[in-house]
Amino acid sequence: MGKGNRWDPAQYMKGAMGDLRTRPAMDLLNRVDHDRPARVVDLGCGPGNSTLLLKGRWPDAAVTGIDSSSAMIEKAGGSGADIDWQLIDISDWQAATPVDVIFANASLHWVPDHAGLFTRLAGALAAGGVLAVQMPNNFAAPSHALIGEIAARPEFGAQLAGKLLGDAVQAPVFYHDLLRGLDGSVDVWETEYLQSLTGEHPGLQRVPGTALLPVQ
Ligand SMILES: C[S@@+](CC[C@H](N)C(=O)[O-])C[C@H]1O[C@@H](n2cnc3c(N)ncnc32)[C@H](O)[C@@H]1O
Secondary structure: OOOOOOOOHHHHOOOOHHHHHHHHHHHHHHOOOOOOOOEEEEEOOOOOHHHHHHHHHOOOOEEEEEEOOHHHHHHHHOOOOOOEEEEOOOOOOOOOOOEEEEEEEOOHHHOOOHHHHHHHHHHOEEEEEEEEEEOOOOOOOHHHHHHHHHHOOHHHHHHHOOOOOOOOOOOHHHHHHHHHOOOOOOOOOOOOOOOOOOOOOHHHHHOOOOOOOOOO
């Protein structure tokens, strides 16, 4: 996933969802310990909500937002902020020069081969740099379990095997052990957000913009 333009910025940030989706980015950013990064990259920047947080914290840094959805990049570019927006797949992205902060909120679970990916990203950091990643781990929630149940039906099975959201995500200890073997220190933790959703079929309203994309 990631290639193609099925992402809809308006659906993604609809109503109260915008705040709920940005909250983990804020919490992650608060944990990043870097005073004056020169270069900051936001992988899977979406409509720019997470990238604007980065620019807000480090206004003097050269900030780049990367996304494979042209709709998302177009929306992000409309912010008018002094940010370099690039339409590129994370799997293909390479740092021209070492990066001080690589930030990825709610995006790397769309990208396969986490052993290779995380090793490559850590290798793109400048000395003292930070790789900060947040991925959801709610793939057993009723909404996602139901998607998986239906996708496993014989008529869909072959087409969707291994392509559902979360298929790339490993247990937290996997990331701890992988990154501990590289240079630097590692901090892995889990946070559970309880969200009060309102309206008719609130659970269903949340998934079209994200978890349903691979099966739509
Ligand atoms: C859930 S949104 C996250 C947006 C934003 N970072 C945030 O904090 O809300 C995931 C974004 O990752 C992008 N994405 C998914 N797979 C990607 C890939 N392989 N390469 C680049 N961007 C990707 C999608 O286009 C989407 O904009």
